[in-house]
Amino acid sequence: MTEEIIIAGFGGQGVLSMGKILAYSGIMQNKEVSWMPSYGPEMRGGTANVTVIVSDERISSPVLNLFDTAIILNQQSMDKFENTVKKGGYLIYDGNGITRHPVRKDINIYRIDAADEASKIGLTKVFNMMVLGGYLKLKPIVSDEYIRKGLEKSLPMRHHSLIPENEKAIEIGKKLIKPVQVL
Amino acid sequence: MKELRLMKGNEAIAEAAIRAGADGYFGYPITPQSEILEYLMVQKPYETTGMVVLQAESEVAAINMVYGGASCGKKCWTSSSSPGISLKQEGISYMAGAELPALIVNVVRGGPGLGTIQPSQSDYFQATKGGGHGDYRLLVLAPASVQEMADFVPLAFELAFKYRNPAMILTDGVIGQMMEKVELQEFVPRWTQEEINKISPWATTGKTRDRERNIITSLDLDSNKQERHVLSLERKYKAMEDNEVRFEKIQCDDAEYLLVAFGSSARICQKAVDLARAKGIKVGLLRPITLFPFPKIPLYKLAHQVKGMLTVEMNLGQMVEDVRLAVNGKVKVEHFGRYGGIIPNPEEVVNILETKIIGA
Numbered sequence: 001m002t003e004e005i006i007i008a009g010f011g012g013q014g015v016l017s018m019g020k021i022l023a024y025s026g027i028m029q030n031k032e033v034s035w036m037p038s039y040g041p042e043m044r045g046g047t048a049n050v051t052v053i054v055s056d057e058r059i060s061s062p063v064l065n066l067f068d069t070a071i072i073l074n075q076q077s078m079d080k081f082e083n084t085v086k087k088g089g090y091l092i093y094d095g096n097g098i099t100r101h102p103v104r105k106d107i108n109i110y111r112i113d114a115a116d117e118a119s120k121i122g123l124t125k126v127f128n129m130m131v132l133g134g135y136l137k138l139k140p141i142v143s144d145e146y147i148r149k150g151l152e153k154s155l156p157m158r159h160h161s162l163i164p165e166n167e168k169a170i171e172i173g174k175k176l177i178k179p180v181q182v183l
Numbered sequence: 184m185k186e187l188r189l190m191k192g193n194e195a196i197a198e199a200a201i202r203a204g205a206d207g208y209f210g211y212p213i214t215p216q217s218e219i220l221e222y223l224m225v226q227k228p229y230e231t232t233g234m235v236v237l238q239a240e241s242e243v244a245a246i247n248m249v250y251g252g253a254s255c256g257k258k259c260w261t262s263s264s265s266p267g268i269s270l271k272q273e274g275i276s277y278m279a280g281a282e283l284p285a286l287i288v289n290v291v292r293g294g295p296g297l298g299t300i301q302p303s304q305s306d307y308f309q310a311t312k313g314g315g316h317g318d319y320r321l322l323v324l325a326p327a328s329v330q331e332m333a334d335f336v337p338l339a340f341e342l343a344f345k346y347r348n349p350a351m352i353l354t355d356g357v358i359g360q361m362m363e364k365v366e367l368q369e370f371v372p373r374w375t376q377e378e379i380n381k382i383s384p385w386a387t388t389g390k391t392r393d394r395e396r397n398i399i400t401s402l403d404l405d406s407n408k409q410e411r412h413v414l415s416l417e418r419k420y421k422a423m424e425d426n427e428v429r430f431e432k433i434q435c436d437d438a439e440y441l442l443v444a445f446g447s448s449a450r451i452c453q454k455a456v457d458l459a460r461a462k463g464i465k466v467g468l469l470r471p472i473t474l475f476p477f478p479k480i481p482l483y484k485l486a487h488q489v490k491g492m493l494t495v496e497m498n499l500g501q502m503v504e505d506v507r508l509a510v511n512g513k514v515k516v517e518h519f520g521r522y523g524g525i526i527p528n529p530e531e532v533v534n535i536l537e538t539k540i541i542g543a
Contacts, residue, residue: 020189020362023189023362024189027187027189027364032364033189033362033363033364034361034362034363035189035361035362035363036357036360036361036362037360037361059363060450060451060453060454060456060457060529061450061451061453061454061455061528061529062357062361062363062447062450063357063447063450063451063526063528064454064528064529065528065529065530065531066530153189154189
């Protein structure tokens, strides 16, 4: 099993930390992982993206052109990454702020309105965990047990009281994700 | 059991140095390697192992602090990225001349000039052919994973002290910024003064009655003595070439074509090898781990086996010159590069291999 993912959105949406939690969970489940961020001027506001690879085998290139799954959280990222999903792959997007929806016919498309839901129920800080939950529903590449361990490892000790809230957000995300186009 | 962590390459280097028993780090921030200094400031090794961490007033000051610490037989190191490494060149040349062991980390960004903060491999010439003035060589290690970032720190110190020569870890923004799984080594205690006196009897540790004064200098105005010094350096560099060549061969046994790449480009080429083999092209990868000493002999041997070689580097063609020297005209060697912070992708490597080497 090798899963190659791009997660892209605005800086501050938790794109990088979502990737980190996924990667750490992979390590806990004894998988090989890589986490390659964009670290350019994007970090100072604007778009942020991270390539995460989780695999049973040694990972070759941490930099990729095509992905099994793209998780897209803003319009700029939709414009940039829709065409980088492998044929038959998955595109997951949050509809908030999206004006041009995905048009490809050869990929699976899912929508998760996590931003709206997070603000409605007052959980905006764990918006990214809702999105992660939606992704894990489609692709359970790591099990819940190891996601918890990943959270424990990636959150500093002083924030461990927030783990239940994160787990709750993951569960909400699993219910929130809806198919748009399934091959 | 060794400790398993998810770390950035830069963080792994910093943690590995603490664990390797380093005595002092002197640096100045610059993207894409600022996490090294930041990580050290958070870890505060000066409160645990006693390792000094200092943000100097400039890169020039930092390298001269390393010179001072190394003169006392201490394990000292510095890090920077390309423009900052240019500033350090005077100090590096002086350390090579004075035969001082130290570790210098270059997390390369695109140049020339201020260039870009994105990754590049355009400092290959600077690292392997001099950089500073005079006839000298650095031991140059090129990690291709976060694990190697951690592993090469104690290795670089070991080689630096073995040869009394500065060693460099030449990496780039990709390996520095990315996170991977890393197994951390056990803590090695810092050397005691007695150990330093024994390991480095040349160090300026305070003259005792039973020995001559130790002098650390790169200056000798007596040409005969200076010539003897340069020749002794040459013998040292020859010994490195005889004993310290390190490289990795991937799927080379039945290879008809060869990719040659170091550091992050080698990772991209590993994927390219898989893609090409899926298309039925028998290609292998030789990854130099030491850039000096360069793996000339393994390349020369492979030149008798393969029909063509392609170097993949994020520069205009630097290592390709060493590959051509190594194969000495035996086989065609071409270069493919991307510049300005653009990272080549595995698909384009396969395309170039097909057009420049196989189809040509």
